[in-house]
Every structure is written in C-alpha cells, then in structure tokens.
Amino acid sequence: MSEKDILEILGKKVALGKSATVSFNVAKLHTQNTIDVPVIIERSKKPGPTVLITAGIHGDEVNGVEIVRQIISKGINKPKKGTIICVPVINVFGFIHMDREFPDGRDLNRVFPGMKTGSLASQVAFKLVTEIVPHADLVMDFHTGGADRFNAAQIRIIKGEKNLKELAEIFGAPFVLYSKNLNKSFRNTCYKLGIPVLLFEGGKSFNIDNTITNTGVNGIKRVLDHLEMLNSKFKVSQPKKPCVFIAESKWIRASHSGMFKHTVTINSHVDKGDVIGHITDPYGSFNHSVKAPNKGFVFNINESPIIYQGDAIFHITTALKND
Structure with a gap:
C-alpha cells in the first residue's frame, strides 16, 4: 500500500476502505474534564475526492449539527469512492452552553x-486549518440564521467561481446568494488555500426545522452523487424548482419598536407595496403595516415577537442573476 493510500489526520493513519473516529481537542473544561470533538472518517476502498462536512462553528446553530448528524446516522457518509470527513460540532464549548461564541467571548468564524x-x-481555528482542512478537496459547511432571524435554505458563494456555481445548482437549495468572503472567516481561509466551500444557511439558532434539515441532507446527497461518491442504495431526488440566484438584496429595518408579526412566509415572492408584516403596541392603540419596498423574494424573516426600531426584520432580493 502506497503512502497516497494512507490518510494521516490528527495523528491517526486511516487506510483506504477503513473507518475511524479521531478526537479533535485543544483544551479541557475548567473542571479538567476532557472535551472530545469527534472527527468521523469514512474511506472507500476506491480512491477519489475527499469531502469535508462541517457544522457548529457557532455553538447555537443546532440545525446544521442535525444535518451532519443525519448524514452520519443514515450512512450517507460511507462513500462509494474517496473519503468523507464529518465534524458535526466544531465549537463544542459553545454547543455545551448553547452559546454562539467560545468561552473567551470570541466568534470562531472571525479568527x-x-x-x-x-x-x-484561535487555537481551535488553527488546528482545524492545519490538521483537517488541507486533506479536503471540497468543504460543505452548515450554518443557520442568528438570533430569531430565520433564513430560507440557501447556499452562499462568491461571484466568478464557475465550479462553485455548478455545485450550488446541483445542491439544489431554493436560493443561491452571491456574497463576499468575510475577512478571517472559515470560508475565506479555505478560499485562500484553494479549497472550494459551499456554505449552507438555513433556519435559525436554537431550532431544528424539518424542511431545512431535509434540504441540507438532500443537497449533500446530490453533490456526493455528482462526484460519484454516493452509495447506490441512496436515492437522489431533484429539486422541485430551479435555484434562484440572488445578485443583490437589502434588509428591511423596523421603523418603530413594538410587537411584531410577519404576514408572509419564508421564500415568498412579493410585489412592491405588499403588506408583509405589522408592528403593534401592547395596548391596541398602534398598528403599523410593514410594506415591501420592491418586488422580490423574502428569504429571511425575523421571528422575534418583540422588536426595536432599527432591527432587521426582513431580507428581500433586489436583483436576481440567472446567467
């Protein structure tokens, strides 16, 4: 067996056709208890690409964790060829406390x-980038909307990357959002290393939504099938509608504080002037109608019942790109 047939990751050597679970850990809890972050590796006997599937960069984004959990529990991560590496919870410290950040108050996706x-x-980011990421030919990273803002299922990519555009279409989420790579983010770091990333956003923090989960799982299956890595026992369904590519969008912010109720559902297409929500007060004396400022798709809704003036309450497309 040649060296190319051996994957050495976090001190563990994994041959073709073998499975392994290795521990990714940097520090203990303050009680000196060890916190192990399992890295689940499945290798086919047949060589092929290496796909890294990650979630839980933010500890409160449990829907992404659930998507990767289902990939593992259903055996979708056992490839027909190549290697699949799953890291369901990168920020296990935040996951334990149901907190977005690390105990040091830092956002992992900004270091x-x-x-x-x-x-x-920073140490967790360094270990991930130096010991796991370099093995990957493709990364699929799963996130949710922050706080009470519910994201429509979407893939985020940068403009000008034809390979990513093709993979995003194959994934089949309702929306593909062109967005710049943020400085010091996981996606930007992978980009600088020459490793393509499909970043999935869907749902909201502290919530598991079946539609979002199913979209994520089915999208992974489609991409793996495209790469000829999906086991033949799994069926692949095609999206009911083609992806909508979002070139530009804007946030609608609350012009008043009060109680908030949206009157449109996520993924809705609205026309300029349509009433899409109401802001009221607790005393029945105030009722403000929130109207769509332009025609477009609503792909993020703030589901908090209480909002303040200036809060982002809807994200709506302003320009689409289908070429």
Whole structure:
C-alpha cells in the first residue's frame, strides 16, 4: 500500500476502505474534564475526492449539527469512492452552553486561520486549518440564521467561481446568494488555500426545522452523487424548482419598536407595496403595516415577537442573476 493510500489526520493513519473516529481537542473544561470533538472518517476502498462536512462553528446553530448528524446516522457518509470527513460540532464549548461564541467571548468564524498560541477560539481555528482542512478537496459547511432571524435554505458563494456555481445548482437549495468572503472567516481561509466551500444557511439558532434539515441532507446527497461518491442504495431526488440566484438584496429595518408579526412566509415572492408584516403596541392603540419596498423574494424573516426600531426584520432580493 502506497503512502497516497494512507490518510494521516490528527495523528491517526486511516487506510483506504477503513473507518475511524479521531478526537479533535485543544483544551479541557475548567473542571479538567476532557472535551472530545469527534472527527468521523469514512474511506472507500476506491480512491477519489475527499469531502469535508462541517457544522457548529457557532455553538447555537443546532440545525446544521442535525444535518451532519443525519448524514452520519443514515450512512450517507460511507462513500462509494474517496473519503468523507464529518465534524458535526466544531465549537463544542459553545454547543455545551448553547452559546454562539467560545468561552473567551470570541466568534470562531472571525479568527481564522488562527494561531497556535492564540486565544482558545484561535487555537481551535488553527488546528482545524492545519490538521483537517488541507486533506479536503471540497468543504460543505452548515450554518443557520442568528438570533430569531430565520433564513430560507440557501447556499452562499462568491461571484466568478464557475465550479462553485455548478455545485450550488446541483445542491439544489431554493436560493443561491452571491456574497463576499468575510475577512478571517472559515470560508475565506479555505478560499485562500484553494479549497472550494459551499456554505449552507438555513433556519435559525436554537431550532431544528424539518424542511431545512431535509434540504441540507438532500443537497449533500446530490453533490456526493455528482462526484460519484454516493452509495447506490441512496436515492437522489431533484429539486422541485430551479435555484434562484440572488445578485443583490437589502434588509428591511423596523421603523418603530413594538410587537411584531410577519404576514408572509419564508421564500415568498412579493410585489412592491405588499403588506408583509405589522408592528403593534401592547395596548391596541398602534398598528403599523410593514410594506415591501420592491418586488422580490423574502428569504429571511425575523421571528422575534418583540422588536426595536432599527432591527432587521426582513431580507428581500433586489436583483436576481440567472446567467
């Protein structure tokens, strides 16, 4: 067996056709208890691409974790060829406390590529980037909307990457949003390393939504099938509608504080002037209608019942790109 047939990751050597679960850990809890982040590796006997599937960069984004959990529990991560590496919960410290950030208060997705001797979040980022990411030919990273903002299922990519555009279409989420790579983010770091990333957003924090979960799982299956990695026992369904590519969008912000109720559903197409929500007060003396400022798709809705003036309450498309 040649060296190319051996995957060495986090000190563990995994041959073709073998499975392994290795521990990704940087620090203990303050009680000295060890916190293990399982990295689940499945390798086919047949060589092929290596796909890394990750979630839980933010500890409160449990829907992404659920998507990767289902991929593992259903055996979708056992490839027909190549290698699939799953890391269901990267920020296990935040996941334990149901907190977005690390115990040091840092957002893991703003400290990449990290430092070996930096903050706790920075050390985790560094270990992920140096010991796991370089093995990947493709990364699929799963997120949700922050706070009470519910994201329609969407893939985020940068403009000008034809390979990513093709993979995003194959994934088959309702929307594909062109968005720039944020400085010090996981996606931007992978981009600089030449590793393509499909970033999935769907649902909201502290919530598991079946539609979002199914979209994520089916999307992974489609991409793996395209790469000829999906086991033949799994069926692949095609999306009911083609992806809508979002070139530009804007946030609608609350012009008043009060109680909030949206009157449109996620993924809805609205016309300019349509009433899409109401802001009221608790005393029945105030009722403000929120109207769509332009024609477009509503792909994020703030589901908080109480809002303040200036809060983002809807995200709506302003320009689409289908070429």
